[in-house]
Structure formats: structure tokens, C-alpha cells
Amino acid sequence: MLIFLYDNRFERNGKADASIHFEAEVGLPVPSVANIESKSPAPSTGSTPIPLGLFNLLNMSRKDNLRYHQLTKEQISNPHLFLEYFCRCDIDIETFRIEILNLIRSACSSKKHGNPEDYHYNYRCLLQFLEVAHIFFRRGEKYSITANLTLCTPCTIDLSKYYHTLINSHFRNLSHEEIRNTNCFFTDLFSYKTLNDWRLTFDRIVEYAHRTQTIDEVIEDGAEMVIIKEYIEKLIEVIYLIDNTQSVIYLQSTASIN
Known part of the structure; x- marks a missing residue:
């Protein structure tokens, strides 16, 4: 089952998953790249897969932005x-x-x-x-x-x-x-x-x-x-x-x- 990053929200197979979004917003752990990799290939854009290292970096960056939601x-x-x-x-x-x-x-x-x-x-x-x-x-x-x-x-x-x-x-x-x-x-x-x-x-x-x-x-x-x-x-x-x-x-x- 793939998890995609899209427009400041987490989606699961194209549908917004409120629990994943809530976990990220309050700074709780989100599913690790290692767990995602064990269940399915890395997320991809079109036919080109996103490298797992980059995907992890994007995940961390997005979590940081959500952590401080009172500041620009x-x-x-x-x-x-x-x-x-x-x-x-x-x-x-x-x-x-x-x-x-x-x-x-x-x-x-x-x-x-x-x-x-x-x-x-x-x-x-x-x-x-x-x-x-x-x-x-x-x-x-x-x-x-x-x-x-x-x-x-x-x-x-x-x-x-x-x-x-x-x-x-x-x-x-x-x-x-x-x-x-x-x-x-x-x-x-x-x-x-x-x-x-x-x-x-x-x-x-x-x-x-x-x-x-x-x-x-x-x-x-x-x-x-x-x-x-x-x-x-x-x-x-x-x-x-x-x-x-x-x-x-x-x-x-x-x-x-x-």
C-alpha cells in the first residue's frame, strides 16, 4: 500500500488518510521509509521512482513544517x-x-x-x-x-x-x-x-x-x-x-x- 505526499497532506492510494495527517501535524511518528519499503516499492512520479533517501528527506522536511504551524x-x-x-x-x-x-x-x-x-x-x-x-x-x-x-x-x-x-x-x-x-x-x-x-x-x-x-x-x-x-x-x-x-x-x- 503506497503513501504519497501531496499538497501538505498524506494520502493512501489517492484518498486522504486523516490519521496519518494528524500524526504528522502533532509531531508523532509517521510510518518509516523502511516499513514502506518492506511492503511496497518507493513512491514514484509517473514512471520514475523517487529515491528512498529523497523520500525520507521530504518526509522529515514536511514534518518540521507541520511541527511549527504557528509560524511562517x-x-x-x-x-x-x-x-x-x-x-x-x-x-x-x-x-x-x-x-x-x-x-x-x-x-x-x-x-x-x-x-x-x-x-x-x-x-x-x-x-x-x-x-x-x-x-x-x-x-x-x-x-x-x-x-x-x-x-x-x-x-x-x-x-x-x-x-x-x-x-x-x-x-x-x-x-x-x-x-x-x-x-x-x-x-x-x-x-x-x-x-x-x-x-x-x-x-x-x-x-x-x-x-x-x-x-x-x-x-x-x-x-x-x-x-x-x-x-x-x-x-x-x-x-x-x-x-x-x-x-x-x-x-x-x-x-x-x-
Whole structure:
């Protein structure tokens, strides 16, 4: 039985197979090329068969695109495009922090906090943050806003003040290690829950934000929401921190020139 890739969907003998499409969309394993090969020849276009290596590569590429379905192809390729738009043009860190905390508070109580009409938009933004974080995590990219004070010039001293102001004002929940190496936080984040588990958690939060029943009544450990809130707040901070590294790079280059 052949499985074909067609127009962002999986088909089985010309008919769309919803189970295969769902597995790929949520990042679950799809049938391996080895299994396909053992049952039937490689897929072909016309009379020319597609090499199994290429078929496997296409499969992996398609799965990656489906894994990050909240981001555009350009943003997946270069997540800084999303950071530049969202962090600098859309909303500042403290305003977004308040919006998300209102969402979490609404999920944990029978009252509505903030504007309920904004819940779904903020939930989608949080999913985008999660996907950007996972991209940086998979690539092993590390960012830091630590000021280099090996040269005590007026510019480096100003940079040090800027660095401490950022931490005290906006990155107060991140540890010193996480500030010096953002990948430390990403490793912790995706060790605690997988990408899809975090998605399900965010789904539950926005669902119960609209209900009178609270989310901690239905999860196994109600106290876990305290931990989840801390992770989410750190996620917000680390994304804005990474965007701020671009400003710090500019300041550092200015300091070296002077």
C-alpha cells in the first residue's frame, strides 16, 4: 500500500488518510521509509521512482513544517524575524506579561481577569513563543546579555548599567545561568514537558480561562500550576532577552569602535 505526499497532506492510494495527517501535524511518528519499503516499492512520479533517501528527506522536511504551524516559513527559518516584529513593534514585555498572567489567573479562578476577548489572541502568541523557543533549543543556539567589562571604557560601563537595568526591570525570574546562556532554560523547559505536552497545557489554560470550573480542579496536581506559571513567565522573559541581545550587540560594537 503506497503513501504519497501531496499538497501538505498524506494520502493512501489517492484518498486522504486523516490519521496519518494528524500524526504528522502533532509531531508523532509517521510510518518509516523502511516499513514502506518492506511492503511496497518507493513512491514514484509517473514512471520514475523517487529515491528512498529523497523520500525520507521530504518526509522529515514536511514534518518540521507541520511541527511549527504557528509560524511562517520565513520565521521558522529565521526566528529573529518574529522576535523583531512582536517584541519591538507589537507589544512590550511587561504588557504581554500582564496579559498572560491574567489568562492564567482566569484559568485558576471562576472570575475573569483582563479582557476575555483577548484570551485566544494571547494564547496564540504564547504558542508562537513556544515554537520559537523549540527552534532555538533544537539548533542549540545560545544567547546572553552579559556585559564584557574587560575594557573599562565609558561605553562598556554604560553597557554594564544597561545590562543590570534589563535584569532588574524585565528578566527578574531568570537565573544568572539562564541569562548567561538561554539554552539552559530551553533545556529545562523541554525536559519538564515536550513541545506537544506544553501545547496541550496551553490549550487547557485558554479553555478553562473561559469556564467557571478552574483548571486546578481537573489536573492531577493542582499545585503544578504554580510551576507552569513560573515556566511561562520565564519563557516570556527569555524570548524578549534574545531580542534584546541584538541591541546589546550594537552597543558592544559601538564600545569596541570607541
